Amino acid sequence: MTVDGKRWIVNDSRVAARVIDGEAIMIDLSTGLYYSMDGVGGFIWGLVQAGHSTSQIVQAVVLRYDVGVERARKDLERLLAGLRDKELVVEDDGEAPSLPRVPGSKQLEYAEPELCQYDDMGDLLALDPPMPGMTEGNWSNRDEDGTRGRFP
Amino acid sequence: MKTEREAASPRAAEANFAALAAAFERASAGRAARVAHCELGGRAVRFRIAGAVLAEVLLEPVRHLLCDSPPRNSDLGLEVDVWDGAATGTHCAGCVVLADLADARPHLGIAANGQVLSYRRADNLVMFDRAARRIVGWFADGTTAAFHERARPLSGPLVLWCHDQGVQVVHAALVAHRNAGVLIGGPGGSGKTTCALSCLKAGFGYLGDDCVGLRADGAAVFTGYSLYASAYAEPDHLSRFDGLLHYAIADASGREAKRMIPLARVPHASLARSTPVRAVIVPRVADSNTTSYRSVPRGEAFRRLAPSSLFALPHVRTERLDILADLVERMPCFRLDLGRDVGEIPQRILEILREIGAS
Numbered sequence: 001m002t003v004d005g006k007r008w009i010v011n012d013s014r015v016a017a018r019v020i021d022g023e024a025i026m027i028d029l030s031t032g033l034y035y036s037m038d039g040v041g042g043f044i045w046g047l048v049q050a051g052h053s054t055s056q057i058v059q060a061v062v063l064r065y066d067v068g069v070e071r072a073r074k075d076l077e078r079l080l081a082g083l084r085d086k087e088l089v090v091e092d093d094g095e096a097p098s099l100p101r102v103p104g105s106k107q108l109e110y111a112e113p114e115l116c117q118y119d120d121m122g123d124l125l126a127l128d129p130p131m132p133g134m135t136e137g138n139w140s141n142r143d144e145d146g147t148r149g150r151f152p
Numbered sequence: 153m154k155t156e157r158e159a160a161s162p163r164a165a166e167a168n169f170a171a172l173a174a175a176f177e178r179a180s181a182g183r184a185a186r187v188a189h190c191e192l193g194g195r196a197v198r199f200r201i202a203g204a205v206l207a208e209v210l211l212e213p214v215r216h217l218l219c220d221s222p223p224r225n226s227d228l229g230l231e232v233d234v235w236d237g238a239a240t241g242t243h244c245a246g247c248v249v250l251a252d253l254a255d256a257r258p259h260l261g262i263a264a265n266g267q268v269l270s271y272r273r274a275d276n277l278v279m280f281d282r283a284a285r286r287i288v289g290w291f292a293d294g295t296t297a298a299f300h301e302r303a304r305p306l307s308g309p310l311v312l313w314c315h316d317q318g319v320q321v322v323h324a325a326l327v328a329h330r331n332a333g334v335l336i337g338g339p340g341g342s343g344k345t346t347c348a349l350s351c352l353k354a355g356f357g358y359l360g361d362d363c364v365g366l367r368a369d370g371a372a373v374f375t376g377y378s379l380y381a382s383a384y385a386e387p388d389h390l391s392r393f394d395g396l397l398h399y400a401i402a403d404a405s406g407r408e409a410k411r412m413i414p415l416a417r418v419p420h421a422s423l424a425r426s427t428p429v430r431a432v433i434v435p436r437v438a439d440s441n442t443t444s445y446r447s448v449p450r451g452e453a454f455r456r457l458a459p460s461s462l463f464a465l466p467h468v469r470t471e472r473l474d475i476l477a478d479l480v481e482r483m484p485c486f487r488l489d490l491g492r493d494v495g496e497i498p499q500r501i502l503e504i505l506r507e508i509g510a511s
Contacts, residue, residue, distance in 0.1 A: 016462060018477045023451025027459050027473075034459045038451065120339050121459045 007053045007096050008080055008089040015088050019046045026088055032121040035088065040065060041113035044079065048089060053096040054080065060099055067110035079113045086115075165263035168270065169279045172244070172288045176202070179235035179242035179290075190217040191425060192310070193319040193365045193377045195229030198222075203236025206294030210234065210305040213380040215416040216423035230313055232306065234278070234289035244277050244290035260308070271308040273298065280309035282316055299403040303382045303412040304363065310379070311363075319365040319377060320475045323460040326364040326376045326427070327501070328357035332510035333376045333427035334501055335366070335479070336435060336488075337457035343435035343490045345385050347497050349393050354498035357424035358415060361385075366429070368475050372482040374429040381415045381423045392494050430510040431484050432457065433501070438489035443496040445488045445504055453485035484508050 010017060017026040023038040024045035037045055043064060047057045054076060061072045083089040160168075179202045186207035188199040192214070201207040211218070237243045261270040271278045275298065278289035287309045291297060300307075311321045324337035325348035336347045348361040361384065365377035390397045390411060399418055400411035415421045434448060434456040458476050486504055490497065505511035 016458075016473050018454065018458075018473050020451040020454045020477060020480060021449060023449065023455070025451065025455045025458065027462055029462065032459075032463060034455070036451070036455055042451075118455075118459070121463055 007051065007092045007094060008048060008084065009051060009092040009094075010049055011087055011090045017045070017049065017088075019049070028086070028088065030087075032119070033086075034118050034121060035086070036116045036118070037113060039111055039113070040075075041079065041115065044076065044113055048083075050100075051092075051094070051097055052099060056096055056099045064108060065110040066107040071110075075112050079115065082115055086117075160261055160263050160268075162263040162265045162267065165261070165268035165270070166281075169268050169281050169288065172277065172279050172290065173233070173286075175242060175244065175290065176233045176235050176288050179237075179240040180233075183240060185235075186211075189219045189222050190214055191219060192217055192230070192379065193314050193317055193367070194375070194426065195317055196222065196227070197230040197232060198228055199232045199234075201232075201234050201236075203239035203291075203294050205239065206234065206236035206291055206297065209294055209297045209302055212414050212416060213303060213305060213382040216378065216381045217425055228285075229317065230285050230287065232287045232289075234287075234291060234306075236291055236294040238293035238295070244292075269309065269312065276301070278306060278309055280312065282312070285313070285316075287313070296404075299405065299408050299412065302401070302414075303384060304380050307363070307380075314365050314377075314379075319367045321379065321461075322364060322366050322457070322476065323362060323463075324364055324366075324457065325361045326359040326378070326429070327351040328359065328376075328424055328427035329502060329505060329511055331427060332431075332505050333357075333359070333429040334431050334433055334505070335364075335376060335429050335457075335483075336433045337453075337461070338434050338436070339456070339460045341437070342456070343437050343488070345383055346389070346392075346437075346490060346494055347433070347435055347488070347501070349383060349385070349390075349396065350494040350497040351501060352415070352418075352421060353393055353396075354495075355422060356498060356501075357422050357427060359424050359427060366475055366479065368478055374475075374479055374483070375426055376429045377426045378424060381421075383413045383415060384410045385413070386410055429479070429483065431486065431504055431508055432480055433486050433488050433504070435488040435490055438491060440489065440491040441493060443489065443491040443493065443500050445486050445500050448485050448487040450480045450485055452487070454480045 014028055014030045015026055016029060019042055022042045023036055024042040025036050027034040044057055047060055058073050058076055062069055183202055185200045185202040188211055190197050201210060259272040267282050269280045275292040280287045314321050324335050325344040326333055326335055327348055336344050338344060345361040352358040359376060359378035363379055365379055367375045369375050390400055396413055400413050402411055432453055434453050458473055
């Protein structure tokens with residue numbers, strides 16, 4: 001994947017996510033897996049959530065953190081590839097909003113963004129949640145055998 | 153076992169609901185249906201149950217919420233009408249051929265407009281009309297009601313109704329001391345039930361061990377609600393709490409290893425209906441003799457609290473995270489490392505409440 005001004009947005013059809021105190025927590029409602037990123041990763045996720053393009057994200061990261069453009073670009077490529085592979089983000093051709101002013105004059109120390117995965121909820125989904133969720137199917141109304149299938 | 157899910161046209165769903173409601177009227181005609189009122193999530197709920205045994209089964213876990221007379225708020229928030237097929241001689245039919253459910257997998261059906269839902273198992277069928285705020289249900293035989301129904305009756309439709317009322321049901325325990333509630337959240341095995349039962353034994357108000365309601369009532373004001381006064385735990389775990397094992401009920405089918413404790417039967421148990429929430433605790437079992445606590449980053453608290461709450465809910469929507477996110481951003485959050493002596497847990501929680509000025 002190349003960082004080329006494309007836009008990657010949160011896959012709302014299956015992902016619920018929030019950024020709390022700089023930590024991004026993403027929950028994949030289809031698989032039971034959930035993820036977190038803090039520091040640079042949390043900052044990037046906030047920009048993805050806001051709908052910014054990849055080139056805007058590189059620009060924002062370089063402004064906020066003490067990192068060169070090339071390294072920021074390469075790390076973002078790798079991160080977005082991982083998010084895409086896990087279907088947490090999808091490509092979008094919509095228009096990106098303007099980048100907000102990045103706060104603070106002193107750049108923060110940079111660390112490679114890392115996506116942490118948690119799988120302890122997978123068993124909960126596999127075993128059937130106590131209060132089930134919803135998917136599609138067919139509602140049958142057969143009553144051929146007339147035993148327990150008909151009101152008296 | 154996995155739940156099978158189905159969709160239906162709104163017209164078909166509404167017709168099925170009407171047929172089930174008509175069957176309830178036939179089942180309860182000429183019989184003295186048990187009528188009970190309770191306060192659930194701050195709203196008035198009326199139960200009409202045809203079948204004495206079924207009434208006892210369904211009302212036991214909500215006994216602490218029952219009202220002696222209809223609440224002053226005459227705006228009934230929910231009507232629940234259910235009947236016992238074996239006791240009344242009126243069996244369920246029309247909507248589904250239950251003989252098909254030989255493998256006992258639960259089936260969840262929803263109208264395409266999301267307004268009528270059905271929850272089906274081999275031995276019961278419950279339908280919920282969200283617009284009418286009415287639940288109607290058939291149980292094959294109250295004497296053989298499924299274990300989960302004895303502990304969390306009608307949980308599927310009740311959780312959805314709570315959400316419709318602005319009360320989010322979360323996968324957490326909730327206890328209170330002098331009107332200061334502590335929400336205890338985390339995945340299975342993290343120690344929620346341990347914390348809740350140890351606090352119960354220490355005289356705290358008990359509101360739930362894994363399923364409670366939460367409402368945001370204003371800026372930084374959150375109210376926690378009890379839904380069921382029952383707890384689930386393994387027998388060897390229950391033995392750590394003096395006297396509770398005596399009241400534990402086992403699953404007659406043998407499918408569930410945990411025991412269920414109907415806490416309304418436990419003498420001196422302080423069962424509360426609601427409480428202001430003042431702190432969030434995310435426990436974890438520690439390899440230690442002593443129990444300790446420390447402040448925890450809000451992101452960590454959210455990460456431990458949110459996922460299991462989302463997966464335990466029907467009609468999962470991303471906005472369900474809003475109340476939980478707001479809660480951890482506004483309330484002090486702590487991690488509680490649970491040592492082997494469960495008696496220390498209430499003391500640590502009291503210290504937390506004192507630290508935040510809530511006790």
